[in-house]
Amino acid sequence: xxxxxxxxxxxxxxxxxxxxxxxxxxxxxxxxxxxxxxxxxxxxxxxxxxxxxxxxxxxxxxxxxxxxxxxxxxxxxxxxxxxxxxxxxxxxxxxxxxxxxxxxxxxxxxxxxxxxxxxxxxxxxxxxxxxxxxxxxxxxxxxxxxxxxxxxxxxxxxxxxxxxxxxxxxxxxxxxxxxxxxxxxxxxx
Numbered sequence: 782x783x784x785x786x787x788x789x790x791x792x793x794x795x796x797x798x799x800x801x802x803x804x805x806x807x808x809x810x811x812x813x814x815x816x817x818x819x820x821x822x823x824x825x826x827x828x829x830x831x832x833x834x835x836x837x838x839x840x841x842x843x844x845x846x847x848x849x850x851x852x853x854x855x856x857x858x859x860x861x862x863x864x865x866x867x868x869x870x871x872x873x874x875x876x877x878x879x880x881x882x883x884x885x886x887x888x889x890x891x892x893x894x895x896x897x898x899x900x901x902x903x904x905x906x907x908x909x910x911x912x913x914x915x916x917x918x919x920x921x922x923x924x925x926x927x928x929x930x931x932x933x934x935x936x937x938x939x940x941x942x943x944x945x946x947x948x949x950x951x952x953x954x955x956x957x958x959x960x961x962x963x964x965x966x967x968x969x970x
Contacts, residue, residue, distance in 0.1 A: 782884050800857050804920040834950070845894060908948070911945045918937060926965060937959075
């Protein structure tokens with residue numbers, strides 16, 4: 782990859798720094814897509830020492846976490862509870878076209894990673910997807926209750942539940958997040 786090619790790719794990825802998500806990180810500051818991607822990558826790194834994940838290629842999980850929302854550099858973030866299937870396909874198509882223009886070996890490596898993520902057949906892909914869902918819940922628990930939409934009071938307990946079922950550790954983490962959610966909601970009444 783030439784320096785010029787690298788700078789071009791980074792210029793597109795930079796858009797995630799200012800592409801905001803639905804969630805707030807603090808009063809009056811919306812979370813960026815980059816904030817979210819960074820934290821799920823950090824979470825994957827922290828899970829590296831958990832015995833259940835000893836056989837996982839955590840470097841691959843971190844890479845998945847870092848690139849999973851790059852399509853939003855083209856579309857912006859659409860909250861999961863609003864995103865249609867057509868919008869998801871459009872975002873995937875834009876990301877795929879962008880990656881197809883990468884030089885080798887990056888093109889082949891990224892395309893393989895994106896396929897693995899989409900198929901959700903490997904432990905690594907399942908872990909990245911679960912962390913993506915869980916981080917959104919954690920972020921909502923950290924954001925002011927006044928920023929929650931009415932539907933989020935239920936969504937906080939249903940979003941991502943299916944994605945954690947393969948892992949005892951992630952089910953326990955989900956229970957801890959649920960406890961925080963209940964405490965936050967009760968404290969806000």
